[in-house]
Amino acid sequence: MQSQSDSQRKTFSTIKADSSWSFEGLTRKDTNYLTHSYHRYPAKFIPQLARRLVQENSQKGEWICDPFFGSGSAIVEGLMQERRACGSDVNPLACLITKAKTTPLNRITLRGEISSVLHDLERMPKCLGSGFYGALPEEVLGWFEESTPPQLAYILNRIEEVEDQDILLFFICAFSHILKGCSYWSNESVKPYRQPDKFLNRHVDPVGRFRKHLLMMEERNNELIGSLPQRVALRIEEYRNVQVADARCIDAPKESISLVVTSPPYMVSYEYRDIHGLSLKILKNFFGKIPPRENFIGSISRKLARAYLRSRTANDIVEQLVAKNPGLGMSINSYFFDMQECFLRMRELLRSGGRIAVVIGDTSLRGVPILNAEVFSEILSDEGFQQIRLVKREIPFKSLPTLRDPKSGRFVRIGSSTKLSMAYPHEYILLFEKP
Numbered sequence: 001m002q003s004q005s006d007s008q009r010k011t012f013s014t015i016k017a018d019s020s021w022s023f024e025g026l027t028r029k030d031t032n033y034l035t036h037s038y039h040r041y042p043a044k045f046i047p048q049l050a051r052r053l054v055q056e057n058s059q060k061g062e063w064i065c066d067p068f069f070g071s072g073s074a075i076v077e078g079l080m081q082e083r084r085a086c087g088s089d090v091n092p093l094a095c096l097i098t099k100a101k102t103t104p105l106n107r108i109t110l111r112g113e114i115s116s117v118l119h120d121l122e123r124m125p126k127c128l129g130s131g132f133y134g135a136l137p138e139e140v141l142g143w144f145e146e147s148t149p150p151q152l153a154y155i156l157n158r159i160e161e162v163e164d165q166d167i168l169l170f171f172i173c174a175f176s177h178i179l180k181g182c183s184y185w186s187n188e189s190v191k192p193y194r195q196p197d198k199f200l201n202r203h204v205d206p207v208g209r210f211r212k213h214l215l216m217m218e219e220r221n222n223e224l225i226g227s228l229p230q231r232v233a234l235r236i237e238e239y240r241n242v243q244v245a246d247a248r249c250i251d252a253p254k255e256s257i258s259l260v261v262t263s264p265p266y267m268v269s270y271e272y273r274d275i276h277g278l279s280l281k282i283l284k285n286f287f288g289k290i291p292p293r294e295n296f297i298g299s300i301s302r303k304l305a306r307a308y309l310r311s312r313t314a315n316d317i318v319e320q321l322v323a324k325n326p327g328l329g330m331s332i333n334s335y336f337f338d339m340q341e342c343f344l345r346m347r348e349l350l351r352s353g354g355r356i357a358v359v360i361g362d363t364s365l366r367g368v369p370i371l372n373a374e375v376f377s378e379i380l381s382d383e384g385f386q387q388i389r390l391v392k393r394e395i396p397f398k399s400l401p402t403l404r405d406p407k408s409g410r411f412v413r414i415g416s417s418t419k420l421s422m423a424y425p426h427e428y429i430l431l432f433e434k435p
């Protein structure tokens, strides 16, 4: 007799890609429209994809939830469609970005603050003492050219004088965005990778970068005011509830949510805490405690004891990886277990008839296929969700980093000498319903 997991796998192998979900014609400009361009973030949702899921699976005024909101793409799109939007991310920077992206600011007040800040920055002394590092911690100084940290400290000092908390958030978001560009951090790398020749033929110019980004954000804020439904813009705190929290403990009333829409973290693809290390360390006064790596689902550092997995495919994958590398086997076991716990929490929060849309691709580690989509489908079915639809979508090459080191499973720099494999030429949208 065929088991449930055998039939799931067969189903996945026969699904044809649905081109209406690939959004092939979109340019980077299209996906960076409105406030989506406020801050870089790895593995962002294509906003148009999040929007379509929201439109097709929820109604105006209902709550949608993204338990891994990252830079808040789904939260922005939900609010734009007049939904109420909540969610969690364990990364405090994600919450800061998401709040900044969804807080419409009075254009006249904002103009006044920007003029005042830029006016003061133009008067920045040419020779700042090289020992003037303000709040910049010593551990980050090596990431910058010698003249950069004093200038960054000067900008940060000036920003901190802004009294309006929403406008302060806007400035901090702009400042955080420019940090990597001002540092030796390699532009193409998703890991802390130093590129010592980055500024050989050009100036770092932190103030110039900050000004340019701020002015772009100002334009986008003005567009946001014109695009957000009035009732949402006027009562944003009622419509939005974004928390720095673990997805498994997100705080919301039971059975209050109509749609969960999310792209979860992948196993060992990104170390989110490391990727945002510069911002988290330099802006630590705004964040309070920086969560340890182990709190991030998918981190290689997370190694729970073996636990019961509600998916036969998941158990097979864990066995195979444990045989090749016990440490990695424990990490994948933790990853599947964490996601299982997260889906259980979502089940509690969803109303009857509410839906969950998970956007996820399969990968491979040490030659073992990591069939995330199959595993998640099995777990969701075992937790009592009913499958509504499985969509396979091709990922246009330009929209996501698609190169992966086949041994470690991590995304790698284009041009690196390692033999690379396509990370996910396609991914799946799993659409399930709570009966």
Ligand SMILES: C[S@@+](CC[C@H](N)C(=O)[O-])C[C@H]1O[C@@H](n2cnc3c(N)ncnc32)[C@H](O)[C@@H]1O
Pocket: 041, 042, 043, 044, 045, 046, 067, 068, 069, 070, 071, 072, 073, 074, 088, 089, 090, 091, 094, 245, 246, 247, 248, 262, 263, 264, 265, 266, 272, 295, 296, 297, 298
């Ligand atoms: C693929 S990204 C989401 C990107 C997002 N869809 C966007 O458009 O920006 C996954 C996110 O999961 C977050 N994350 C990892 N572990 C988490 C946990 N235990 N609870 C909540 N969020 C977590 C990461 O910080 C990261 O922001």
